[in-house]
Amino acid sequence: NAGVTQTPKFQVLKTGQSMTLQCAQDMNHNSMYWYRQDPGMGLRLIYYSASEGTTDKGEVPNGYNVSRLNKREFSLRLESAAPSQTSVYFCASSELTVPSDEQYFGPGTRLTVT
Amino acid sequence: EDQVTQSPEALRLQEGESSSLNCSYTVSGLRGLFWYRQDPGKGPEFLFTLYSAGEEKEKERLKATLTKKESFLHITAPKPEDSATYLCAALNAGGTSYGKLTFGQGTILTVHP
Numbered sequence: 001n002a003g004v005t006q007t008p009k010f011q012v013l014k015t016g017q018s019m020t021l022q023c024a025q026d027m028n029h030n031s032m033y034w035y036r037q038d039p040g041m042g043l044r045l046i047y048y049s050a051s052e053g054t055t056d057k058g059e060v061p062n063g064y065n066v067s068r069l070n071k072r073e074f075s076l077r078l079e080s081a082a083p084s085q086t087s088v089y090f091c092a093s094s095e096l097t098v099p100s101d102e103q104y105f106g107p108g109t110r111l112t113v114t
Numbered sequence: 115e116d117q118v119t120q121s122p123e124a125l126r127l128q129e130g131e132s133s134s135l136n137c138s139y140t141v142s143g144l145r146g147l148f149w150y151r152q153d154p155g156k157g158p159e160f161l162f163t164l165y166s167a168g169e170e171k172e173k174e175r176l177k178a179t180l181t182k183k184e185s186f187l188h189i190t191a192p193k194p195e196d197s198a199t200y201l202c203a204a205l206n207a208g209g210t211s212y213g214k215l216t217f218g219q220g221t222i223l224t225v226h227p
Binding site: 004040041042043044045059090092102103104105106107108 | 148150155158159163203214215216217
């Protein structure tokens with residue numbers, strides 16, 4: 001099992017450009033999450049999908065959209081990138097549709113917006 | 115406002131020198147306290163979940179404990195491979211079915227041989 005995979009691993013964008021971060025899990029998990037990690041800020045939840053077909057906002061959803069394409073895949077889209085979105089983005093998944101279940105994280109996407 | 119504070123920010127130990135990491139939390143209605151390990155350039159790796167004060171969990175050289183205000187991660191006789199950033203996170207009852215998971219900033223642990 002590959003676990004949680006993310007593409008790309010690195011990306012540089014110019015302000016105003018758009019891009020989609022891809023995430024897939026092969027553990028048949030029900031819930032998936034997108035976080036961003038910034039120095040001094042800790043991990044913060046952007047969006048989550050408790051189960052296939054549902055998505056909900058997390059703590060910092062502004063400037064992002066998500067799509068739960070199927071049970072395996074959960075993508076994060078930046079429509080018009082801003083320098084404030086420079087960060088490391090992590091996708092995670094959990095088996096149960098409850099937030100107390102342990103989450104498995106992907107390796108991250110390091111995004112720089114200039 | 116929910117807060118999770120980890121101390122110290124960085125900790126340097128000699129191999130075999132036991133110590134503890136602290137995670138202080140202020141959340142409304144704690145539903146779970148999580149510990150993760152994160153290696154440089156990688157995603158966090160789950161270690162423990164604690165649900166109620168007095169609970170303890172162990173894994174190899176690590177032992178996590180929980181009180182009503184804080185959690186400790188005790189590291190006994192650490193080895194260089196225990197070097198990593200350790201994150202704690204508190205899950206509250208929240209206003210939604212999801213609740214809210216608040217992460218601390220992490221403690222960077224370095225174990226020298």
